[in-house]
Every structure is written in structure tokens, then in C-alpha cells.
Amino acid sequence: MAKMQLRLTVNGEAAELLVEPRELLVYVLRERLGLTGPHVGCDTSHCGACTVDMDGRSVKSCTVFAAQADGADVTTIEGLGAPGGLSVLQQAFREHHGLQCGFCTPGMITRAHRFLQENPNPSEEEVRFGMAGNLCRCTGYQNIVKAIMAAAAELNAVREAAE
Amino acid sequence: MNEMAPISREERVEKLKGLGCSRKRVEDVRFTQGKGNYVDDLKLPGMLHGDFVRSPYAHARVKSVDKSAALALPGVVAVLTAEDLAPLNLHWMPTLAGDKQMVLADGKVLFQGQEVAFVVASDRYVAADAVDLVVVDYEELPVVTDPFKALQPDAPVLREDLQGRTSGAHGDRRHHNHIFLWEAGDKAATDEVIASADVVAEEMVYYHRTHPCPLETCGCVASMDTVNGKLTVHGTFQAPHVVRTVASLLSGIEEHKIRVISPDIGGGFGNKVGVYPGYVCSIVASIVTGRPVKWIEDRMENLTATAFARDYWMKGKIAATKDGRITGLSCHVTADHGAFDACADPSKFPAGFFHICTGSYDIPVAHVGVDGVYTNKAPGGVAYRCSFRVTEAAYFIERMIEVLAIELGMDAAELRAKNFIRKEQFPYHSALGWEYDSGDYHTAWDKALKAVGYADLRKEQAERVEAFRRGETRKLIGIGLTHFTEIVGAGPVKNCDILGMGMFDSCEIRIHPTGSAVARLGTISQGQGHATTFAQILASEIGLPADSITVEEGDTDTAPYGLGTYGSRSTPVAGAATAMAGRKIRAKAQMIAAYLLEVHDGDLEWDVDRFVVKGAPERFKTMKEIAFASYNQAIPGVEPGLEAVSYYDPPNMTYPFGAYVCVMEIDVDTGVHEIRQFYALDDCGTRINPMVIEGQVHGGLTEALAIAMGQEIAYDEIGNVKTGTLMDFFLPTAWETPHYTTDFTETPSPHHPIGAKGVGESPNVGGVPAFSNAVHDAFRPFGLRQSHMPHDHWRIWKIARDLGLHG
Amino acid sequence: MIPAAFEYHRPTDLQAALATLQEFGDEARVIAGGHSLVPMMKLRMATIGHLVDLRAIADLKGIRIDGAAVRIGAMVTQQELIADAALARAAPILRETALQIADPQVRAVGTIGGNVANGDPGNDMPALMQCLDASFSLVGPNGSRAVKAREFYEAAYVTAREDDEILVAIDFAAPGGGYAYEKQKRKIGDYATAAAAVTIRKDGTACSAASVAMTNLSDVPVWSKAAGDALVGSACGPADVGRAVAAALADIAPTADNRGPAEFKRHAAGVVIRRAIERAWSRA
Ligand SMILES: Cc1cc2nc3c(=O)[nH]c(=O)nc-3n(C[C@H](O)[C@H](O)[C@H](O)COP(=O)(O)OP(=O)(O)OC[C@H]3O[C@@H](n4cnc5c(N)ncnc54)[C@H](O)[C@@H]3O)c2cc1C
Ligand code: FES
């Protein structure tokens, strides 16, 4: 089958590569661009470990063909850090023990990042609903919810201070 | 000479970040940035990808395998079948349970998803295409998925390779599908007590088949360096040294020429203890092709072919006096092991530690018998976030207690309290042969009941039942109680081994001249946070800050031999080894300090991070100073350097325990339930890092929730797996998961160097009966005694229907 | 899980898309959000030679509300449905339903067109569309036609749409009155064990119009005319609701799966339908 020229913006940088249309976005990111943050946990769009941000939406990159992503602006966990360290969310996950084996964490934080833009002031229940596309086998979610609530509070405080 | 600005003792303690503090995890800095290093992240030059052709049938003869079309596909490098492995004698491999297992189908297949051929290709896309091109001719055979039917005289013969063999690794086989009968306790005495008891409750308790399903599946990258003759295998291994030994025994490559590396592991929960055909095939393929070969299973393969857990049919009898004193317990288990006996238990315990099933109770006589049976299901039988078969045991006894309470017309909390082993009875010898090291069950129990307001809950429940009877509500309340005792930390080498390797563990410490250190262990973290907590143990032992101690695990070239991480053994065994190695360091440090301070060893005492001359607190040497001195001073009678190794053979297991209460609301019409409250009190002895303990409890409880309320590996009549994706295999999201309240008591283990017992698996062991008992308890007023898990909507609905609650 | 190879096409207008479908016939299939199709392809349950991606066709996007008339482009995602304030005012049942579909990531890409065209009895939108008496605009080589949602579904994965037709938009009249979409499922991310869409209008104290449709209780979505009829003219008291539920249950044929046996689903359906009616009535 014919290969195609794929153009992407990934974490702010333009990338151009020759792919088969059927290649999965998650493997393009992991194996061709070396961004191994997004993980594959289920292959069937249930676990969210492969979550990336694509054109301003959270998507499961295991269920997106490379071809479908042509022209997209993609952000992975690798693009979400703060200069020289952890972002507020990343720091909150560490502070509140929102991870154990770490396998779900990149997808979890990438989703949380988008979720807090959709809803900057969530209740605990809204966090649980908004994060329901991401499975974690280790933490029982309690500390993840806590971390996201804490990050929201901190981001809001920073925002208010700036205003 | 000494530190410029002296700081207080408290500040010095705090600076260490040692035992008991909620130190933030060092691992998290890279994990939160997506910089973990999991096996599928590895990319080696020239690496090939392996993929399996798997059987669509549960039982069939393999008449032929035609690989020509696959081999003709550009990019395909090899297709391996049993025929190719046979000359190397690798078409079968030994299991950890004394059985053997096909690596690739040898003449027949015995479960759906069994490995038939291994395709090796340039990338994962070509490999997947080639799998479709391998043509296998099957002849279907009769299937048996029910262990009771498997033992009927006319049942199909599953293991033709064992035909005529009347005994196996664990004694006699009485039927062609029988594996072993394993017994503990005194049968005659137990039968007698039961026969003459005031009250006997009898019940079949089924703990269904499920799966550990860590978020990362299993996989490996095998890389044979043909120039140097060295094999390196990266993989998802909970026991890397054991894998090295097995790889050496199987391949004939000398053990020093094999390096096994467990990188970061995305959860294990028992799934990653065993040795799977994928590992063997990747190694062979790498040897054959001279190129690295990667194999990563997908989720469906993971759920259908590797490492199921449980599947125990437990028939119990519990005897008691009229006033509720338990006098005896018997249990017969029919254990469905699937097509091969690949349980990951210590060799001498084919039913694991199931005989901890007298639980937290002082039961004078008991007997258990476990029959292992072959069926057309996947092999496994792993300890899914529990010590070997301990979850089954805890579920069994906690259900039997509830059933006995019904029989006696007694409150189940009161019945438990009446029969707990009392504090003064420890160390306690159980009727089934264990020596419980320590416990204080009544204190924990009272604390738990008080915390949840038990009496008020019962009152509310009774009122709800009345309202239900009056037709005012369709919701019932269930109060699920559990008091469990775990047995972890396998284990004493005198009776615990895996493939002949004693179940000790190890730690090697090297202190650098400037006062930092590296500690290497034989265990491997899969999220438990060893890099954080083991450094804390060591910080307290040797007085160097945890932040200056690197913990390394998982590389057999550098780490000392250890049996790995599962069965909550890391803290009890490797944690002890760490403390003991630390003590060796300190002993040597004391000699150095004595020399430097020109006093006798005995004139010094240890104080947080330094040796101080007794009675002269201004004269001391810090560990940091001692470390430097050990490398730059010639000290008479003392070798230079500061290093130690400890191999720790635990004198006994440890026995963590806990008291859990679950309050559940159940809609009798839809079977939909809501967890209103969950209280978990854990006693894991000395608490190394409360934050990590709490996280372990949340996670274990959520796995318990999943198992009790919906998670199963289900088969249809002809052996098709019905729950092969995460659509049907229940893993709760944040939405279905309740908020947990955690609590603790602290009863240190008397025989462990720091008194720690381990906690990772308690919440699963105790959580499952707590959730299940809540469901049962809701329907107890209407006459329910026993209903099998998982309690998903339709099964709860069925309970209500069978009790006539739908009108 | 790796799909078989295919050729990819991304036409920028409808005519080009239709032409590609014509050219490759059986071999070709359109893809919208891909969240039903891609998993099927990865499991190799569907093998497709040519994928025609609809994402670049501007005509398939957008929500238009003109008085009571609502037109939703096929490529509108569930997330866009949920976020559209005007739609939430005109027909809030769409938002209520969409929020019960899958999870946030799936809703971010899954489209309403894909959901109704897919033909999977587990999809939630088809029953809702039947409840609303929506019609589907299809465009094919021979021009366009409209098919009523109530006449669109023939069997599981078999619909009135011809292989060379593209669904461009969905039209319906905002129902007004009370509404509810009630769904029982095992967890977020699961399809319905039983679900029901109900709209009710009230005139004084009596029900003046009612519509009841159900998801995943037969091999196609089921609109129960009899259930609606049972409510019209009544005050939706317990006995009236009971009659409507009985009528609805007479129209379904659930089958056993991992969610439970047919008998259970029938019982759960009864509860779900009753709740949907009661909730819709309370909002009417
Ligand atoms: C984990 C998970 C959970 C889910 N849970 C639910 C749920 O609870 N309820 C629910 O309703 N759905 C659920 N879905 C399905 C999801 O909503 C899908 O996105 C939706 O069914 C299809 O929309 P799509 O845009 O992704 O369509 P696609 O997958 O792109 O297409 C689906 C089918 O429709 C055809 N098609 C698509 N668009 C058109 C068009 N314009 N004209 C003609 N044919 C077209 C395609 O050829 C294909 O055959 C779930 C999916 C996942 C992955
Ligand atoms: S791997 Fe993509 S959702 Fe699980």
C-alpha cells in the first residue's frame, strides 16, 4: 500500500514523515518521534493511557490512524512540563501521591490538563466524571482526584493573582 | 572540624527522611514527565517484532501449520512452530508448579488463545499481517471448562502427554484430568468435631476466575550478542533473577552470560511472575536471527493467555457451640488450574498458603484438602495482589463466618469478636500449622466498629428493611464486615522455594566517600515505590539522608540474587535485608569512629546520624565523616571502604491484619449498587511511609471492588473467552470508585528487624469479602445465605428475584 | 492489535467523497470519528481497502437551529453537542443523552453521524432520534433523500443507507415539554444494559403527546408507538405509566450477553422506562 507524507505539529515543533496510513498515532509518536510518554494499555480505546491532546481535544491515540492525524497539532505529556521542572499538575500528582507504577500517569495528566481548561473550577464529582476515560490500576483514583483538585486551586490562585 | 552550625536532633531526624515519614516519591519526577522507561519504550538497532498465531479453539488437534504464505510476505524473517523448537527441546518448558507447559502447540491446543506459531518480522505491522497468513488446520475436540465435569470418568483426556502417569510433582493423580490432592490439618479429628457439634454451617463458596490485568501488559526484548555470546533480556519480570536461572536452564547458556533487566514495570499484581511462551520464543528468535526481538502482548492476549487468578470452588463446614464458639473447620477445594499447572506458588505448596483459612479465629481443629484439576482454560493461578491463595482463604473464612452467624441467629460482628485469637495467645499456633507472629484483633475490631457507628448502622438497616416491606423503598442497605489475617513475606528457606531457589532476599550497600550511597536489591518495584521506601529504611539505619541514597533493582548484572516482588514479600524480606545490611555498615562505621575518636567501640553510642562518645556529646563523628575516613585513612585492623551485603532468610512469615467495613445501597430491581461508605483499618506493623501505605490501600481496595462487583474471566460452554477486552473485563473508573477512609493500628512484627509486615496486598485480601459480605448482608433479612461473585447487576438482580423480592 | 492496510482519502467536498465511494464500491467505507470503526479494524473484524475520511468536508459540520427546526451536521461530535448552549435550550435531551455515551475522549471525536449510521444496537443516538422522529439526510450518486429514523434500522449493522450514500445531516423538530434519557450500564465506557428516551408534552394536567424509544433491547433501536399512545390523554399516574411500560416491553426482544440474561434485561428495561417516563413527566 502507498505510503503518505504525514505532517504534524508535535509539542510545538513541525514534524514530517513518511508513514503507512494505517499506522496508529500512538506508535507514530512513540516509535517514530521517540515520544514514549503516551502508553498503550488496552488497544481498544478504554484505558486512556494513550491520551494526547489533538487540536485542543483529549483523544485516545491508539484509536487514531496516522492518516487521520495529518495536519493536526498534537501535544503529549512531553510537551506539558514547565521550563526546567514540573508543571503545577505534575507537581500536584507527586505531592499528593497520584501515581504508583506511573503507566497511566502520562495519559492521566494529559487528560487532566485539558479537563482543567474545560472546567477550571471543578467539584470532586466533576473531576471523577471528567477523568472517567482514564483507567488506573494502582491508585484507586482518590489521590489523583485530590491532585487535580489541588492543581485547580493553585492554577486559579495564579490566574487571580495575574488579573 | 564538625559541622559549623549545629542543628537540633529533631532537625537531624527530619533531614534523614527516614522511617515513618511521608517522603515524596523519587520515582515520580520522571513518571509525571512521561520519562518512565518501560519495556515497550526500548528500541534497539535492528530490532524485530514477534507476534503470535493463537488458537481460536479451546481443544483441538493441530493437524498442520502452513507458514509458506507468511514467510513469503516481505519483511517476515521467521515463523517458529513447535517443530522448530523441538530440536532445541524448547517446545515445552517447566512451570513453576512442577508441571510442564507447551511453548508452542505440540500436536494439540488446550485453551483458546494458546500460542501456535511465532512470527518474527521487521515491524509490528508486518508481523500482524503475517499472523493472518499462517494457515493452521485444526480438528476440534470435546471441550471441558468445568472442573467437576473434568473429573467425571468419561471426561475427555486433556493432557495426553501425562497419560498413564499416576503421580505428579505433588503426589498421586486419581484421574486423567487430576493434578494433585494436597492436604493440611487433622481430618479425623475435624470430622469428629463436626459430627458431634451443636451447630454446623455448610456452604459452597466459589471464588471466580479473574485476572490481575496490570495496565501494562507483559512483554520483553531479547537480544543475543552473537559476538560475545551474551544474551540480554529486558522484560516485565517481577522476579528477574528467577527468569535468568530459568533462561539458563532452558537454553543451556551459562548464567553469567545472561543478563535480565526489569525496567520500570507498569503494574504487576502477580501477572508478571511467570515465564511465558512469548519470552522463550523471543529469546529463541533472537538467537536464531542474531537480532534483538521484541514481543509485547496486546490486552486481549493478556486476558486470555497469561496468568489468571483464583477459580477456587471451596466447600466448607464450620462447627460451633450453641453460644457461638467455633469448634472446627473443614474445607475441600476443587481448584481449576486450566490446561497446565502453572501456578506461581512456593514449590512445596501447590495450594499456596490456602491453609491460612482459619483466618483471625481461634479454631481448635481444622482440615483442608485441595484437588487441582485440568480444564480447557488458560494456565495461571497467580497471586493477584495477594500472597499465594490467601485471598481465596480470607474470602472463604469470612463467608463461612457470615453463614455461621445466620445459622446461629447471631450478629456477625459479635461472632467474630467472640472467636478472635486473643492478644495474649500470640505467637499463636494455628490448627493448620502456622505460627502467627503477632496481632491485636480486638483493639482493631473495636476501633473499626466505633468509627463507623456500627450499632446505628444496624438500626438504620432494620428501619430500611421495614420501609421496604411497607413498599416505601426499593433500596436495601448492606453492611459488609471483614476481619482478615494475611500471611506474607515468603519465606523461610527451610520450607519456601521456587524451582529450588530458597525464598530469601538480598541487599547490597555501597557507601561513597562523600557520604552518599547506592543500595541494590533482588526485588523489583512495580509501583510500590521501593526507590523511596527502601531508602527510608536505610536512612534510619545508617544515618545518611534518604535523598543521598539511590536504590537500584531489576538488573541481574548488578543486583544481588533475589526472588523478586510478589506476595507482599518485598518489605518483609528485602526490607529486612536492607535493614540488616545497614546494620553491618553501622557496625563497621562504629569501629572507624572509635579509631577516629580514640575511644573503644563500646564507648560509643549511635545517635540518628552519628556515633557519639557516651557522656561527651560534643565528641562525635557523623556517618558522612566516617564514610570519608573509611576511604582515606589507614585504620589498623579495618579494611578500607564501606560496603555490606545481606542475604535475609526470614525466620517466619509476617501476619498483617485489618478490619474493614463497607456500607452499600442496593437497588433490588436493577441490581445497581452504590458504596456509601468504606472504612479500612490496616495493621501492617511498623509503618515505613504512611503516604505510600495509604496509596497501596486505596489501590488494593479498588481492585477488590472490581473483583467482587464485576470482574471475571468468563468462558462459554465451548471454551471461548467472553471477557477479552476492557469493555467486558470490569475495571472501574474514577466514577464507579468510592471514596475510602483509611485508619490503622500498629502491632510490630517481633521477628522482623524493623517490625514491618507489608501492606500492598491486604486491601485486596480484606476488600473482596467486605464488598461481597455487604451484598449478602443486604439480603440476609430475606433469607440469603450464599451467592457467588462477581456481584454484577444481573447477579444481584437474580438474588432479589430468587428471594421473591420482585413481587 | 493492528489493522490491515488500506488507502486513505480525505476529500474536501461531498461530491469528491461520493466519487471515491463510487470508484471503489464495496472496497470503500467512510470514516467519521472512527471510534466504532477503528476498533473493528484493529480487531480485524472489518477489513476495508479504501477509507474515505469525512473530516475535511465543511458541509457536514455545524448545528443550525431555526425556531423549532433543528439540523445537526453528521460530523458534529458528541462533545460539540454537549457544549452547544443553543441546542441545550432547544432540545436538552441531546445533551443529556450525549453525556451518557462513552467517556470524554471518545465523545471528543465520536460523531452523531457515525453514531446513527453505525447500526450497532448499542449506540444511544438512534433510539433518541426515533424518539424525536428525526429524519436522516442521505446523499448518493442519484441525489439526496431523507429517511425517517423510525424506518432506518433493519437489523444489527444493517440500515436503509446504501453503501454509496453519505449521511449529511439529521433534522428534527424540537419536541418541547419534558424529556429524559435514562440508561443503565455497568460502568462509564460501557454500552447500555437498557436505556430509554422519552419526551412528553403536557396540556393542563393531561399528557398531550408522548414518545418512547429504547436502546440495546433488540437488534435495532425500538420506538414503541403503543407506549406513547398509552400515555397520551392520561395524567401519567402509576397505572398509566404501568400500561406504557407494559406496551414498551411488548415491543422489545433483548438477548443475553455479558450484561446478563434476556429476562434480567427485560426487567431492568421496565425500571429504566418507568423512570424515564416519570422524570420526563416531572419536567413537562
Ligand atoms: C470505549 C467506547 C465506548 C463507547 N460507548 C458508547 C456508548 O455508550 N454509546 C454509544 O452510542 N456509543 C458508544 N461508543 C461508540 C462511539 O460513540 C462512536 O464514536 C460512534 O458510535 C461512532 O461515531 P464515529 O464518528 O466514531 O463513527 P465511525 O467509527 O467513524 O463510523 C461508524 C460507522 O458509521 C459509518 N459512518 C460514519 N459517518 C457516516 C456518515 N456521515 N455517512 C455514512 N456512514 C457513516 C462508518 O462507515 C462506520 O461504518 C463507544 C466507543 C468506544 C470506543
Ligand atoms: S491504549 Fe488507547 S485507550 Fe487504552
Ligand code: FES
Ligand atoms: S499508577 Fe499504575 S496504572 Fe495508574
